[in-house]
Amino acid sequence: MMINSFAVMHSLAAVVLVSVVCVANAFTRNDFPPHFLFGASTSAYQVEGAANEDGRKASIWDTFAHAGNGGLYKGNGDIACDQYHKYKDDVQLMSKMGLDAYRFSISWSRLIPDGNGPINPKGLQYYNNLINELTNQGIQPHVTLNHWDLPQALEDEYGGWVSRRVIKDFTAYADVCFREFGDRVKHWTTVNEGNVCSMGGYDAGFLPPQRCSSSPIFNCSKGNSSTEPYLVTHHMLLAHASATRLYRKMYKVKQQGFIGFNLLVFGFVPLTNTSEDIIAAQRAQDFYLGWFLNPFIFGEYPATMKKNVGSRLPFFTSREANMVKGSLDFLGINFYYSFYVKNNAKSLQQKNRDYTADMAVELTPYTVNGTSTDEIPVIPWTLEGLLHSLKDIYGNFPIYIHENGQQTRRNSSLDDWTRVKYMHEYIGSLLDMLRNGLNIRGYFVWAFLDVFELLGGYEASYGLYYIDLEDPTLRRQPKLSSVWYSNFLNNRTTDSVITMKIEENSSLLSNTPLKNIAT
Numbered sequence: 001m002m003i004n005s006f007a008v009m010h011s012l013a014a015v016v017l018v019s020v021v022c023v024a025n026a027f028t029r030n031d032f033p034p035h036f037l038f039g040a041s042t043s044a045y046q047v048e049g050a051a052n053e054d055g056r057k058a059s060i061w062d063t064f065a066h067a068g069n070g071g072l073y074k075g076n077g078d079i080a081c082d083q084y085h086k087y088k089d090d091v092q093l094m095s096k097m098g099l100d101a102y103r104f105s106i107s108w109s110r111l112i113p114d115g116n117g118p119i120n121p122k123g124l125q126y127y128n129n130l131i132n133e134l135t136n137q138g139i140q141p142h143v144t145l146n147h148w149d150l151p152q153a154l155e156d157e158y159g160g161w162v163s164r165r166v167i168k169d170f171t172a173y174a175d176v177c178f179r180e181f182g183d184r185v186k187h188w189t190t191v192n193e194g195n196v197c198s199m200g201g202y203d204a205g206f207l208p209p210q211r212c213s214s215s216p217i218f219n220c221s222k223g224n225s226s227t228e229p230y231l232v233t234h235h236m237l238l239a240h241a242s243a244t245r246l247y248r249k250m251y252k253v254k255q256q257g258f259i260g261f262n263l264l265v266f267g268f269v270p271l272t273n274t275s276e277d278i279i280a281a282q283r284a285q286d287f288y289l290g291w292f293l294n295p296f297i298f299g300e301y302p303a304t305m306k307k308n309v310g311s312r313l314p315f316f317t318s319r320e321a322n323m324v325k326g327s328l329d330f331l332g333i334n335f336y337y338s339f340y341v342k343n344n345a346k347s348l349q350q351k352n353r354d355y356t357a358d359m360a361v362e363l364t365p366y367t368v369n370g371t372s373t374d375e376i377p378v379i380p381w382t383l384e385g386l387l388h389s390l391k392d393i394y395g396n397f398p399i400y401i402h403e404n405g406q407q408t409r410r411n412s413s414l415d416d417w418t419r420v421k422y423m424h425e426y427i428g429s430l431l432d433m434l435r436n437g438l439n440i441r442g443y444f445v446w447a448f449l450d451v452f453e454l455l456g457g458y459e460a461s462y463g464l465y466y467i468d469l470e471d472p473t474l475r476r477q478p479k480l481s482s483v484w485y486s487n488f489l490n491n492r493t494t495d496s497v498i499t500m501k502i503e504e505n506s507s508l509l510s511n512t513p514l515k516n517i518a519t
């Protein structure tokens with residue numbers, strides 16, 4: 001369903017249009033299969049705060065933030081949402097909202113401050129407390145082990161993900177988590193957005209740990225964009241596979257849990273119907289997603305990558321290939337944007353090609369006319385197209401949508417119609433995807449709170465709850481989207497009636513301007 005005219009700002013237009021959409025597209029929680037999960041997501045460095053408290057040491061993200069985030073924005077996660085101290089209240093909010101699950105991550109350097117070696121008892125205590133609070137409220141913990149925050153000690157010791165040594169340390173860290181928390185945690189994700197980690201951190205160099213040699217954006221002090229992205233992915237795949245092997249051998253029978261990996265996924269739409277662009281779109285998907293999924297499903301990298309990357313692409317021994325192949329119980333995907341893809345054969349003539357040049361495509365964001373540039377376009381059909389393509393290539397393995405959400409400016413308004421519209425469209429479209437045979441098991445909104453964003457710091461906001469950073473209590477203030485999601489999750493009524501209720505209450509919300517409103 002096209003709803004691009006929505007993009008025009010705010011309440012008046014939105015009230016009218018939302019009603020139209022909802023009449024045509026009413027659904028309730030009850031239309032979903034009973035075991036389908038709805039949740040919300042965060043990650044450790046983005047919400048916990050207490051960065052220097054109770055024995056936690058720095059991660060590569062702390063270092064990146066304190067060095068000025070590559071000049072992209074201000075801020076750091078020293079305090080963030082202070083969930084470290086407010087987790088009980090936050091779990092209460094989740095419970096009231098009706099979340100089935102909360103996706104969060106464990107800070108490796110809080111649990112094992114030096115990355116390897118002794119466990120920090122206060123770190124252990126914190127995650128036990130949080131997990132107990134969730135399970136006592138009937139909320140499933142879905143836990144990520146590494147969300148952009150490798151311990152700085154391992155970066156210093158041997159270059160972190162660039163070195164094979166990370167495989168052993170990651171496996172030992174995962175072992176601690178399985179042993180200590182696995183009686184209550186049944187869904188583990190080893191790495192968040194592994195593909196963006198390799199590209200952003202080691203090719204373009206604009207994300208932690210900021211290594212690169214040929215970035216158009218940064219002069220990194222270390223790195224090699226021609227080789228390191230491939231090494232890093234190779235080590236992530238092996239670290240994942242090693243952790244999964246350990247789990248299956250030591251814990252699976254008793255704990256009955258599942259281990260997944262997370263990728264940022266995009267829909268790739270050929271810019272034209274020429275065969276060059278159609279092939280280029282397939283190649284872009286191979287480079288972004290097949291890079292991980294081919295090894296997980298088939299035990300080797302995609303043919304397009306072997307061809308364009310050549311000897312810089314590491315290879316798996318047959319023992320390693322067998323360990324990586326089949327090591328995925330589910331795939332977690334984060335979905336926001338899609339791209340038009342144009343073939344770019346010229347980039348293959350460059351000397352010292354980096355990952356981007358190897359891909360040999362030109363990407364342009366897929367836009368929807370009428371959507372303001374601040375907003376993420378609502379394009380669920382591109383997600384469905386992508387998921388059918390993955391199903392055709394790799395089979396119908398289980399998928400969790402780990403992140404999906406709309407961006408607004410942090411201090412704009414509690415009356416976040418654009419987010420309500422976005423969630424309504426994506427959640428509604430999930431019903432079609434399930435009816436069309438896709439094996440989607442759950443949906444997590446990014447984000448539960450306005451967190452410290454990787455891109456955008458405290459200026460960008462995705463949260464269901466707003467936090468005024470100048471309020472010393474960091475009170476969580478519900479946005480309209482949290483009211484909408486809560487109504488939906490509690491199955492109070494049909495969607496069109498929910499919309500009317502929101503309309504009544506939205507005037508109430510929009511008359512409560514936030515401090516620091518920019519527009």
Ligand SMILES: *[C@@H]1O[C@H](CO)[C@@H](O)[C@H](O)[C@H]1NC(C)=O
Nearest residue numbers: 028029030490491492493494
């Ligand atoms: C949810 O809503 C549907 C449709 O209105 C209704 O049939 C169903 O009984 C409701 N379920 C619960 C658990 O309230």
Ligand SMILES: *[C@@H]1O[C@H](CO)[C@@H](O)[C@H](O)[C@H]1NC(C)=O
Nearest residue numbers: 070071215216217218219220
């Ligand atoms: C990187 O360094 C080169 C050479 O010193 C300089 O010309 C260029 O402006 C720098 N680029 C950035 C983004 O700082």
Ligand SMILES: *[C@@H]1O[C@H](CO)[C@@H](O)[C@H](O)[C@H]1NC(C)=O
Nearest residue numbers: 213214223224225226227352
């Ligand atoms: C990157 O590594 C490759 C292969 O070892 C080497 O040929 C190239 O010179 C390196 N590039 C930089 C910028 O160090």
Ligand SMILES: *[C@@H]1O[C@H](CO)[C@@H](O)[C@H](O)[C@H]1NC(C)=O
Nearest residue numbers: 269270271272273274277340
């Ligand atoms: C390509 O072909 C498809 C199917 O025939 C059509 O829907 C689409 O609009 C075409 N795209 C372009 C850019 O011409």
Ligand SMILES: *[C@@H]1O[C@H](CO)[C@@H](O)[C@H](O)[C@H]1NC(C)=O
Nearest residue numbers: 002004005367368369370371
């Ligand atoms: C979007 O806008 C552009 C420029 O205004 C126009 O050329 C194009 O046809 C529009 N596309 C759609 C799908 O309306």
Ligand SMILES: *[C@@H]1O[C@H](CO)[C@@H](O)[C@H](O)[C@H]1NC(C)=O
Nearest residue numbers: 500501502503504505506508
């Ligand atoms: C509007 O919000 C108030 C306060 O949260 C609540 O008591 C009331 O039931 C809401 N009205 C509707 C129609 O949902």
Ligand SMILES: *[C@@H]1O[C@H](CO)[C@@H](O)[C@H](O)[C@H]1NC(C)=O
Nearest residue numbers: 409410411459460516517518
């Ligand atoms: C509100 O946010 C905008 C966009 O980030 C920013 O330019 C403006 O300075 C902020 N206003 C205040 C008072 O914080």
